[in-house]
Amino acid sequence: MSGAVTNRVLLAVALALAAVYLFPLYWMYVTSLKTQSSIFAVPPEFLPGAPQWDNYATIWEVANILRYIGNSLVIASGVTLITALVGSGCAYVLARYRNGWIDAALFAVLMLQVLPPSLMVTPIFVGFASVGLLEYPRFATILAFSAKTMPFFVILCRAAFMTVPRELEEAALVDGNSRIGAFFMIVLPLARNGLLISALLVFMNGFGEYVYSASIIADNRLQPASIGMTNFLQPNVVNWNAIMAFAATYVTPILAAFVLLQRQIVNGLTAGALK
Amino acid sequence: MTRILRSLRDGIGFDVLLVIIALSYLLVFAGLPLIYNVIISFQTVDVFSLGTLWHPNAGFDNYRAIFDDPLAGRVLWQTIVFTLGSVALQFTFGFALALFFHQNFTGATWIRGLFLAAWVMPGLVVGVLWNWLLSGDFGVINHLLESLGLIEDPVFWRSNVETSLYAVLIANIWYGTPFNMILLAVGLAAIPGDLYEAAELDGANAFQRFWTITLPMMRATIGAVLALGIIFTLQQFDLFAAITQGGPAGSSTVAQYWSWQLSFREFDFGRGAVISVLMIIVVLFVSLIYVRSTKAETQL
Amino acid sequence: MTYQIELDRVEKHYGRFHALKEISLAIPKGQFVALVGPSGCGKSTLLRSIAGLERITSGTLRIAGEPVDDLPPRKRDLAMVFQSYALYPHMSVRDNLTYALRLKGVSRAERARRAEEVAAVIGLETLLDRRPRELSGGQRQRVAMGRAIIRQPRAFLFDEPLSNLDAALRVRMRKEVRALHDRIGATSVYVTHDQIEAMTMADHVVVLQAGRIEQQGTPVALYDRPANRFVAGFIGSPAMNFIPGVIAGDGRAVRLALPGNPMLETTIAGTPGLQVEVGIRPEHMVLGSPDAPDALPLVVNAVETTGAASYLFTEGEPELIVTTEGTATIRAGDTIGVSVDPARVHLFEPETGASLRSASL
Numbered sequence: 001m002s003g004a005v006t007n008r009v010l011l012a013v014a015l016a017l018a019a020v021y022l023f024p025l026y027w028m029y030v031t032s033l034k035t036q037s038s039i040f041a042v043p044p045e046f047l048p049g050a051p052q053w054d055n056y057a058t059i060w061e062v063a064n065i066l067r068y069i070g071n072s073l074v075i076a077s078g079v080t081l082i083t084a085l086v087g088s089g090c091a092y093v094l095a096r097y098r099n100g101w102i103d104a105a106l107f108a109v110l111m112l113q114v115l116p117p118s119l120m121v122t123p124i125f126v127g128f129a130s131v132g133l134l135e136y137p138r139f140a141t142i143l144a145f146s147a148k149t150m151p152f153f154v155i156l157c158r159a160a161f162m163t164v165p166r167e168l169e170e171a172a173l174v175d176g177n178s179r180i181g182a183f184f185m186i187v188l189p190l191a192r193n194g195l196l197i198s199a200l201l202v203f204m205n206g207f208g209e210y211v212y213s214a215s216i217i218a219d220n221r222l223q224p225a226s227i228g229m230t231n232f233l234q235p236n237v238v239n240w241n242a243i244m245a246f247a248a249t250y251v252t253p254i255l256a257a258f259v260l261l262q263r264q265i266v267n268g269l270t271a272g273a274l275k
Numbered sequence: 276m277t278r279i280l281r282s283l284r285d286g287i288g289f290d291v292l293l294v295i296i297a298l299s300y301l302l303v304f305a306g307l308p309l310i311y312n313v314i315i316s317f318q319t320v321d322v323f324s325l326g327t328l329w330h331p332n333a334g335f336d337n338y339r340a341i342f343d344d345p346l347a348g349r350v351l352w353q354t355i356v357f358t359l360g361s362v363a364l365q366f367t368f369g370f371a372l373a374l375f376f377h378q379n380f381t382g383a384t385w386i387r388g389l390f391l392a393a394w395v396m397p398g399l400v401v402g403v404l405w406n407w408l409l410s411g412d413f414g415v416i417n418h419l420l421e422s423l424g425l426i427e428d429p430v431f432w433r434s435n436v437e438t439s440l441y442a443v444l445i446a447n448i449w450y451g452t453p454f455n456m457i458l459l460a461v462g463l464a465a466i467p468g469d470l471y472e473a474a475e476l477d478g479a480n481a482f483q484r485f486w487t488i489t490l491p492m493m494r495a496t497i498g499a500v501l502a503l504g505i506i507f508t509l510q511q512f513d514l515f516a517a518i519t520q521g522g523p524a525g526s527s528t529v530a531q532y533w534s535w536q537l538s539f540r541e542f543d544f545g546r547g548a549v550i551s552v553l554m555i556i557v558v559l560f561v562s563l564i565y566v567r568s569t570k571a572e573t574q575l
Numbered sequence: 576m577t578y579q580i581e582l583d584r585v586e587k588h589y590g591r592f593h594a595l596k597e598i599s600l601a602i603p604k605g606q607f608v609a610l611v612g613p614s615g616c617g618k619s620t621l622l623r624s625i626a627g628l629e630r631i632t633s634g635t636l637r638i639a640g641e642p643v644d645d646l647p648p649r650k651r652d653l654a655m656v657f658q659s660y661a662l663y664p665h666m667s668v669r670d671n672l673t674y675a676l677r678l679k680g681v682s683r684a685e686r687a688r689r690a691e692e693v694a695a696v697i698g699l700e701t702l703l704d705r706r707p708r709e710l711s712g713g714q715r716q717r718v719a720m721g722r723a724i725i726r727q728p729r730a731f732l733f734d735e736p737l738s739n740l741d742a743a744l745r746v747r748m749r750k751e752v753r754a755l756h757d758r759i760g761a762t763s764v765y766v767t768h769d770q771i772e773a774m775t776m777a778d779h780v781v782v783l784q785a786g787r788i789e790q791q792g793t794p795v796a797l798y799d800r801p802a803n804r805f806v807a808g809f810i811g812s813p814a815m816n817f818i819p820g821v822i823a824g825d826g827r828a829v830r831l832a833l834p835g836n837p838m839l840e841t842t843i844a845g846t847p848g849l850q851v852e853v854g855i856r857p858e859h860m861v862l863g864s865p866d867a868p869d870a871l872p873l874v875v876n877a878v879e880t881t882g883a884a885s886y887l888f889t890e891g892e893p894e895l896i897v898t899t900e901g902t903a904t905i906r907a908g909d910t911i912g913v914s915v916d917p918a919r920v921h922l923f924e925p926e927t928g929a930s931l932r933s934a935s936l
Contacts, residue, residue: 010380017372018389024404024449025392027415031407040413043422086300089293096290105294107566112305114562118512118531119551120305122538123312126320126548130328147304150297170628171661173648174732175722176678179289189665208397210513215539226399230516233403240407247400258395262388265395266457285647 025255032056032244039241055245063242065249067221068228071138072250075213075224076206078142079149084199087150091157092187096166106158113151117211120148125215137217144212149202156201156268160194161187197261197268204254225250309555316552320544330545337545346525346533353440354509354529357447361511362504364448369455369500374489376456377463387460394453402517405446409433409518436526439519443527446514451507455500462496463489502565509558530554577640579604579762580625580730585634587620587786594620596786598634602730602764602779607756609765609777612809617786618766622732625764627651639729649678654723655732658739660715662707668694668718669703675726689725696755697721713744720755730762737772749776770810774798782806804852804928807921813857813886815921816895820853822846822922829853829922834891837871840917843932851931854921857886857898860913870912873897877907887911 031039033051059065094106124144125134133140164187172182188195210226217223223231229250232243258265282288316337318330341347376387393401408416411431420426432442466489474484490497512531515521521528521536528536530550538547580602587595595617602608610618623629625636627648636644643651654675662671670677672693673686681689694700697717707715716736723731736752737745753776756763767773773780774794781791782805789809790802801807807815820829822845828838829845831853839853865872876890885903889895897913905911922931 007380010375010378011382011386014376014380014383014386017375018386021390021449021452022392024408027408028404042413042418044413044415044418082300086297090297093290093294105298108298109301110566111559111562112301114506114510114558115305115309115555116510116512116531116558118510118535119554119558120308120312122534122544122547122551123308123315124304125538126315126325126544127308127311127328129325143304147301150301154297165659165661167657167659167661168663170623170626170648171655171657171663172674173628174626174651174653174655175675175726176649178284178647178649179286180284181678183289186663204395208399210397210399210516211535214516215535226397226513229399229403233406233517240410240413243403244407247403251396251400254395254397255392258392262391266388266391281647285649 028244028247028251031241032248034241036239036241040238052241055241056249058242059246059249063228063232063246065225065228065246068223068225069250071222072207072209072224072226074138075141075145075209076203078139079146079206079209080199080203082142082146083149083153083202084195086146087153088157088188088195091154092161092183092191094154095158095161109151109154112147113155115148117145117148120144121211121215124212128216134216137219138222141209141212141216142206144216145206145209149205152205153198153202156198157191157195160191160198160268163194164190193264194268197264200257200261201265201268204257207254312548312551312555315545316548318545320548322542325542325544333545337549340546341549346528349525350528350530350533353527354531357440357444357511357529358505358508360444361447361451361508362501365451365455365504366497366501368448368452370459372452372456373459373463376460387456390453390456393450398450398511398513399517401450402443402446402514405442405449405514406433406518409442409445433519434523436523439523439527443514443518446518447508447511450514451504454507455504458500458503459493459496462493462500465496466492498568499565502561502568505561506558506565509554509561578602578637579606579639580764581635581637581640582625583635583637585621585624585636586632587617587624587629588632594786595624595631598788600781600788600791602762604762605760606779607753607763607765607777608779608781609767609773610781610783611767611770611773612783612789614768615785616783618768618783619734620786621783622655622734622764622766625730626653626655626732652726652729653732654726654728654730655734656719656723656736658735660707660719660736660739662715662718662722664707667704667706668699668710671707671718672703672721672725674722693721693725696724712740713748716740716748720752724755724759727759730764731756733763733765733767735767736765738767738769745772752776771812774810780810782809784809800930800932801854801921802930804854804923804930807854807923807930811856811858813896813898815854815856816860816893817923818853818855818893818895819925820851822849822851829920831871833871833873835872839871839915839920840869841920841922842917843920843922845922845931850925852923852925852928854923855895855915855919857896859919860895860897860915862897862899863912863914865910865912867912867914870914873911873913875905875907875909875911878903878905 030048032055033048034045035052038045038049094102121144128134128140133143168186168190169182172186177185208226209224213224213227217227229243229246232246237243279288283292315330317333317335319333320330324330372390376383408414409432411417411429411434417426417429421429430438432438470488471484474488479487509531512535515527515529515532519527521532531554534547534550534554537550538544578601582598582600585595585598598621610621612618620629624631627643627646631644635642638651638653663674666674669690672690676686676689690703691700694703697720699714699717699721702710702714707718710718719736737748740748749772765776777794779791780794780797782789782797784805790797790806797806797810801810804817808817819832820839823830823838824847826844826847828840829851830836830838845851863870873895874890875887877888879886880902882902885899885901887897887899887903887905889897897911923929924931
C-alpha cells in the first residue's frame with residue numbers, strides 16, 4: 001500500500017471508531033429532539049424526524065432547569081474560588097523547592113487526592129451536622145468538595161509553576177521585588193495559562209458534582225443540576241426525551257468549553273498525571 | 276514581630292505561610308474527617324444522635340454487624356469484579372486506541388481528542404445516558420445486539436440481578452477508556468523514535484518491536500495507569516446512582532456505594548463509617564504502593 | 576579604605592555540604608573581578624550570596640562599607656546578569672530594561688528617557704518594543720546587560736553571561752563587556768568557568784576550588800607565579816606539563832623522571848633529594864636540536880596544528896605537550912630537543928601541591 005492510501009484507510013478507521021465511541025452522545029441529542037411516541041419506536045429511529053424543541057421548553061418551564069443549573073454554577077464557582085485561592089500558593093511552593101519537607105507535603109497531597117468522596121462524605125456529614133454547617137447546605141458542599149479538588153488542583157498547578165524558570169524570579173528579586181511582588185508580577189503572569197486551565201477543570205468538576213450535594217443538600221430549591229437529573233429518574237420513567245434534553249442542556253456548555261480548549265486541557269491534565 | 280514580617284516579605288516565611296494555609300484547609304476538611312471517620316465507626320450514630328460531636332459508644336458492634344451482614348460477601352465480590360473488570364478493559368481498549376492513534380496519519384491527534392469529550396462529562400450524566408442506552412424494551416443497545424444476532428430477546432440490563440453490575444461496568448469502561456488512552460499515548464510519544472529505527476535495522480518486525488521496545492519502555496507508564504485505574508474505579512459512585520442504585524436486591528452494590536447507602540438511606544452512619552474506614556485503608560494502600568513504586572517523582 | 580564589596584571569612588553550608596569555606600575578598604570600586612574555577616567549586620554560590628539570593632551561614636558581607644547580611648536582594652542595590660539572561664518573557668524589551676526603575680517608583684517619562692539612553696549604549700534602539708523571544712541570543716544578552724546598566728547599581732554581578740553564545744560572538748562580547756565596565760566606571764564581579772575569559776577580562780582573578788579560594792591576584796601574577804599545582808594547571812592553555820622529579824645535589828637543578836633521567840636547571844632553591852612535581856608550560860618549552868647540550872630529548876607521538884600554533888604530544892608517561900609557532904614540520908616518531916628558561920620552571924610539593932617558589936620568595 002502506498003503512503004497516501006494507508007493514510008486514508010487509517011483516517012477512515014479512526015473516524016469510524018470515533019463515531020462508534022461517541023454514539024451515546026449522538027443518541028442523547030437525537031432523543032432530546034424526539035416526540036414521546038418516537039422514542040419508543042421499534043426499531044429505533046436513528047435519524048431525528050422534525051426536531052421537537054418543545055422538549056427543551058418543557059424542561060425550562062416544568063423541570064426548573066434554570067434553578068438547578070444556577071445552583072450548579074454557585075457550587076462550581078465557590079469550589080473554584082476556594083480551591084484556587086488556597087491552592088495556588090501551595091502549588092507554587094511545592095514547585096519551587098525540593099527537599100524532605102516538600103516531599104512530605106507533596107506525599108500528603110497525593111494521598112488526599114485519592115480519597116473517594118462517597119466514603120469521605122459520611123464523616124464530613126456527621127461532623128458538619130454537629131457543628132451546624134448543614135444549615136448552609138450549599139456552602140457546606142462547597143467546603144467539602146474543595147477539599148477533594150484542591151489536591152488535584154495543587155498537582156496540576158505545580159506542573160504549571162515548574163515551567164517558570166527560577167532565574168526569572170531571582171532576577172526580579174535583584175531588580176527590587178519582594179517575594180510577594182515577584183510572585184504576583186513575574187511568576188503568576190507566566191504560569192497564568194496553566195492556572196486558568198486547572199481552575200477550569202476544577203470548575204467543570206464542581207459543575208458536575210453529585211455525591212456531596214446528594215448527601216448534604218436536602219432542600220430542593222438549593223440542589224444542583226446533577227440532582228435535578230436524578231429527580232427525573234423515577235422507576236418506569238417514560239419521558240426520556242425530556243431527560244435527554246435536560247442532560248444535553250447540562251453538558252453542552254462543558255462539551256463546548258472542552259472543544260474550544262481541548263489542546264490546553266489535555267496538556268494540562270497529562271502534565272499533572274504523568275511525569 | 277518585624278522579623279516575622281520581614282521573613283514573610285523576603286524570606287522563607289512567605290513559602291511557609293502559603294503551604295500552611297493550604298495544608299490547614301486540607302487538614303480540617305480531609306484530615307480531621309479521616310480521624311473522625313474511625314471514631315464514629317465505633318459509635319452509634321443515627322438520626323437521633325446526629326448533631327452532637329460525640330455519640331454513644333458502640334464498641335465493635337458496627338464492625339460485627341457489617342461482617343455478619345449477608346450482603347457483605349456479595350458486595351466484596353462485586354467490588355472486586357467491578358474494579359478489576361473496569362481496569363482490565365479500560366486499559367485494553369485504551370492501549371489499543373493509543374497504539375492505533377500513535378500511527379502517523381492525517382488528523383490522528385484531532386480525532387483522538389474527540390474521545391476525551393466523554394471524559395469531561397459529569398459522571399451522573401454519563402450514567403443517565405447509559406441508563407437510557409441500556410433500557411430493556413426500548414434501549415438502542417438491545418436493538419443493535421438483536422439486529423447483529425447476538426441476543427434473541429431483550430436483556431433487561433438494569434433490572435436483572437444477573438446483569439445489573441455489568442450494566443454499570445459497561446458504562447464505566449466507556450467513561451474511563453479515554454483517560455487510559457491519553458496517558459498511554461503520552462507514554463508512547465515519550466519513546467524515542469530512533470529506538471524503533473535501530474530495532475528495524477537490527478531486523479525486528481513490527482510484532483518484535485512491540486514486545487522488545489514498546490512494552491519494556493512503557494513499564495512505568497503501564498504501572499501508573501493500572502494503579503490510577505484502580506484508584507479511580509474505587510471512587511466511582513455517580514454511575515451507580517444513575518443506573519441501578521445498587522439494585523436490584525443489592526446485585527450491583529459495591530463497597531463505596533454500600534457505605535453511602537447505609538449512611539444516607541438507612542441513616543446508620545456508624546455502619547457506613549465502618550465500610551468507609553475499611554475501603555479508605557484499601558485505597559490508601561494501593562496509592563502508597565503506586566507512589567512508592569514511582570519514587571514520588573510521578574504525580575497523580 | 577572602604578571597598579565596594581568586602582567579604583570577611585564567609586561560610587556557606589547546605590545541610591552537611593560545605594559550599595564556601597572561609598572566603599575573604601575585598602573588591603575596590605571600579606575593579607573587574609573574575610571568579611573562576613571548575614564546576615561545583617562554589618563560584619556561583621559565592622556570587623549568589625553577594626546578591627542575597629543565598630544566605631551566608633557565617634562571616635560578614637559589606638557593600639560600600641555597609642553590612643548587608645540581613646538585607647534581601649532588593650535592598651542591596653546590585654544588578655545581576657544571569658546565564659540564561661532571565662529576561663521576563665511577558666514584557667517587551669523596554670519593560671524589561673525599566674522594570675527595576677518601575678519598582679523604584681521612577682516616573683514614566685524618566686523611565687522612557689533612560690530606556691532610550693541605554694538602548695543606544697547597547698545598540699538595541701530599534702528593538703525596544705520586541706518581546707525577548709523575538710531576539711537572537713546575542714541581542715538577548717545585550718538586553719540582559721542593559722537591564723543591569725540602567726539601574727546604575729553599586730556593583731554588577733555576572734553569572735557566566737557569555738556561555739550561551741557561539742564562540743565568535745563570545746570573543747567579541749568579552750571586549751564589549753569590559754569596555755562597558757570601563758566606560759561607566761562600574762564595579763563588577765564576573766563568574767566564569769572559562770579561564771581565558773577570566774584572564775582577558777579581569778583586573779583581579781579569584782581561583783576557587785571545592786569552596787575555597789586557591790589563589791587571587793592579577794592575571795599575570797596567576798600565570799607567572801601560581802601558588803599551587805591546582806592554579807598552575809587551571810590557568811593557561813594548553814595546561815601546564817607536570818613531571819615528577821628530585822632536586823639534585825646542588826639544589827639548583829632537578830632530575831626528571833623521564834627516559835634517561837635528564838637534568839633541568841631552575842632558579843628555585845630547594846633541599847637536595849626532595850621529591851617534587853616539576854611544572855613547565857607548553858609554550859615555555861623551546862624547540863631546538865636534540866643534540867644541544869642542555870636539551871631534553873623527547874620523542875613525538877602525535878602532532879596537532881591550528882595553523883597559528885602546533886602542539887606536539889610526546890611519547891611515554893607523563894605525556895607532555897610542547898607548543899611551537901606556525902605549522903610544524905615535525906612528525907610523529909621524530910625526536911626533538913627541548914630547552915627551558917630556568918626562570919620558567921615551577922616546582923611543587925607533591926603532597927600539598929604548594930609552590931616551592933612562593934615559599935622561597
